[in-house]
Amino acid sequence: xxxxxxxxxxxxxQKIDAEVGWKLMECAxxxxxxxxYGDCGGEAQCATCHxxxxxxxxxxxxxxxxxxxxxxxxxxxxTEQSRLCCQIVVSDEIDGLVVDVVxx
Amino acid sequence: MTISVPIxxxxxxxxxAAARQKIYDLPLHELNPGDPQAFADQEMxxxxxxxxxxxxxxxxSEEHSNHGNYWSLTKWEDIVAADTDxxxxxxxxxxxxxxxxxxxxxxxxxxxxxxxxxxAEGVELSPEEAATTTTVTPPEAPSGITSLLSxxxxxxxxxxxxxxxxxxxxxxxxxxxxIRQRAGAxxxxxxxxxxxxxxxxxxxxxxxxxxxxxFDYPQEHRRQLTWWSxxxxxxxxxxxxxxxxxxxxxxxxxxRSTLLRLFQERGSQEARKDFISLLAHSPHSxxxxxxxxxxxxxxxxxxxxxxxxxxITGSVYALNKWPEQxxxxxxxxxxxxxxxxxxxxxxxxxxxxxxxxxxxxxxGGKQIRKGDRVALWFVSGxxxxxxxxxxxEYIIDRKNPRxxxxxxxxxxxxxxxxxxxxxLRIIWEEMLARFPEIKVVGEPVFSNNNFVKGYESMQVIIxxxx
Numbered sequence: 001x002x003x004x005x006x007x008x009x010x011x012x013x014q015k016i017d018a019e020v021g022w023k024l025m026e027c028a029x030x031x032x033x034x035x036x037y038g039d040c041g042g043e044a045q046c047a048t049c050h051x052x053x054x055x056x057x058x059x060x061x062x063x064x065x066x067x068x069x070x071x072x073x074x075x076x077x078x079t080e081q082s083r084l085c086c087q088i089v090v091s092d093e094i095d096g097l098v099v100d101v102v103x104x
Numbered sequence: 105m106t107i108s109v110p111i112x113x114x115x116x117x118x119x120x121a122a123a124r125q126k127i128y129d130l131p132l133h134e135l136n137p138g139d140p141q142a143f144a145d146q147e148m149x150x151x152x153x154x155x156x157x158x159x160x161x162x163x164x165s166e167e168h169s170n171h172g173n174y175w176s177l178t179k180w181e182d183i184v185a186a187d188t189d190x191x192x193x194x195x196x197x198x199x200x201x202x203x204x205x206x207x208x209x210x211x212x213x214x215x216x217x218x219x220x221x222x223x224a225e226g227v228e229l230s231p232e233e234a235a236t237t238t239t240v241t242p243p244e245a246p247s248g249i250t251s252l253l254s255x256x257x258x259x260x261x262x263x264x265x266x267x268x269x270x271x272x273x274x275x276x277x278x279x280x281x282x283i284r285q286r287a288g289a290x291x292x293x294x295x296x297x298x299x300x301x302x303x304x305x306x307x308x309x310x311x312x313x314x315x316x317x318x319f320d321y322p323q324e325h326r327r328q329l330t331w332w333s334x335x336x337x338x339x340x341x342x343x344x345x346x347x348x349x350x351x352x353x354x355x356x357x358x359x360r361s362t363l364l365r366l367f368q369e370r371g372s373q374e375a376r377k378d379f380i381s382l383l384a385h386s387p388h389s390x391x392x393x394x395x396x397x398x399x400x401x402x403x404x405x406x407x408x409x410x411x412x413x414x415x416i417t418g419s420v421y422a423l424n425k426w427p428e429q430x431x432x433x434x435x436x437x438x439x440x441x442x443x444x445x446x447x448x449x450x451x452x453x454x455x456x457x458x459x460x461x462x463x464x465x466x467x468g469g470k471q472i473r474k475g476d477r478v479a480l481w482f483v484s485g486x487x488x489x490x491x492x493x494x495x496x497e498y499i500i501d502r503k504n505p506r507x508x509x510x511x512x513x514x515x516x517x518x519x520x521x522x523x524x525x526x527x528l529r530i531i532w533e534e535m536l537a538r539f540p541e542i543k544v545v546g547e548p549v550f551s552n553n554n555f556v557k558g559y560e561s562m563q564v565i566i567x568x569x570x
Contacts (some may be wrong), residue, residue, distance in 0.1 A: 039506050
């Protein structure tokens with residue numbers, strides 16, 4: 001288990017325990033993190049799990065996948081830090097990760 | 105004979121059973137899922153039920169349809185496979201199954217909308233000129249509308265990118281109190297103890313107000329937007345509000361010239377966040393053709409119009425058909441978001457979207473050829489037992505209610521889905537606070553339309569206020 005924090009636009013946060021090997025989206029949905037959905041089941045086909053990764057964590061979370069890039073072109077509020085968190089697989093490298101929820 | 109939604113678990117009426125049998129007696133190759141009448145009569149269910157079981161990837165020939173040759177995908181898995189593979193299944197297919205008579209009509213008119221459109225410097229066509237030109241019909245736009253919904257990448261991405269922020273989270277946060285105030289005013293104005301048409305007084309009213317805000321259109325003329333949008337998806341006929349193609353063309357011309365005038369005005373003003381201003385100020389708009397610009401405006405309008413409205417109506421209808429679900433909701437209003445998603449699934453406000461094969465492909469064991477048109481029947485996939493448990497039952501707290509096809513998947517996935525969910529949640533919060541009972545009287549009139557799955561009217565009575 002690793003620690004991941006989800007930040008919201010009003011400044012509040014929710015810390016969750018995330019299971020290594022799971023998709024971050026799945027962990028968030030499991031813990032009912034507001035504004036994170038997995039409508040397509042985690043296949044980067046709905047953009048309902050859109051987060052901003054804090055800059056200090058961008059390297060550890062890795063690169064966007066091709067499907068993710070295509071979906072991010074089709075949604076709103078996209079920045080350099082945008083990721084679809086169904087494409088982030090939980091690992092020890094991201095213990096302490098902080099991301100911000102786009103759709104809260 | 106009153107037409108009602110069939111609920112198989114309760115047994116079919118003699119008429120419903122007879123209609124079902126008639127579908128099962130037909131030779132399989134004659135089944136034409138695209139027939140609009142079947143949607144008005146609530147008989148399409150039997151076609152999709154049979155096809156999912158016997159011929160999930162089904163070919164209908166022009167001999168048996170008014171829509172030319174086309175394939176139908178009826179199962180969830182195949183629909184998702186196609187929807188998420190734009191390299192194989194192109195969206196340059198005209199959005200909907202187009203009646204061949206509508207295509208023939210469009211093809212006889214001259215194209216006038218391929219000229220360059222709004223930029224900061226102005227346009228080549230005046231609104232008066234635009235009003236006398238007619239629908240463009242390039243080969244990839246048989247419906248006569250070229251828009252982001254019928255484009256592939258990279259073009260699609262440019263158009264979609266231009267408007268996506270029109271429904272951004274911050275915009276929705278700003279809209280929420282406005283929508284709530286309007287919902288409250290609409291509901292407070294409803295008659296008590298006497299029948300009225302829910303579609304007209306509630307569903308159309310709330311969505312029209314939201315649309316007018318999204319387009320920064322005068323609120324006092326909001327029903328004009330509703331009307332134009334309804335005309336876009338209407339097939340003219342004696343029973344329809346628009347009787348002939350000529351009449352439809354005139355109304356569309358008026359719509360287009362209004363949109364064009366607004367693009368020009370907004371383009372020369374400072375950039376704002378409504379859809380028209382976003383399009384007019386997009387750095388790419390100088391490359392947009394007039395047809396594309398107007399088409400984008402049309403689909404954004406239609407996207408937010410009948411879909412949300414029919415789901416509002418559908419939620420009241422379904423909760424009346426399943427009264428124990430209504431009781432469950434009243435006892436636990438925290439189920440509202442879940443009920444909203446379940447209604448979007450059950451209603452399937454848009455029945456299908458069209459694709460065209462860019463290359464030969466085998467799907468469901470069938471050989472689809474390059475150039476073949478393929479209908480993705482969301483309305484059928486949403487009732488696929490392989491994916492949804494008890495799919496014909498309306499269960500507001502089912503597991504994973506957000507798992508449905510109604511918004512599509514992939515790059516064309518409904519941009520306004522959160523706005524739709526927001527409007528539905530708010531109106532229900534306000535309704536539950538005000539009305540202990542909302543009773544549907546008789547049956548609604550179901551739309552005669554193979555694309556928009558909705559209600560022309562529905563009589564309701566509210567016995568008393570809380």
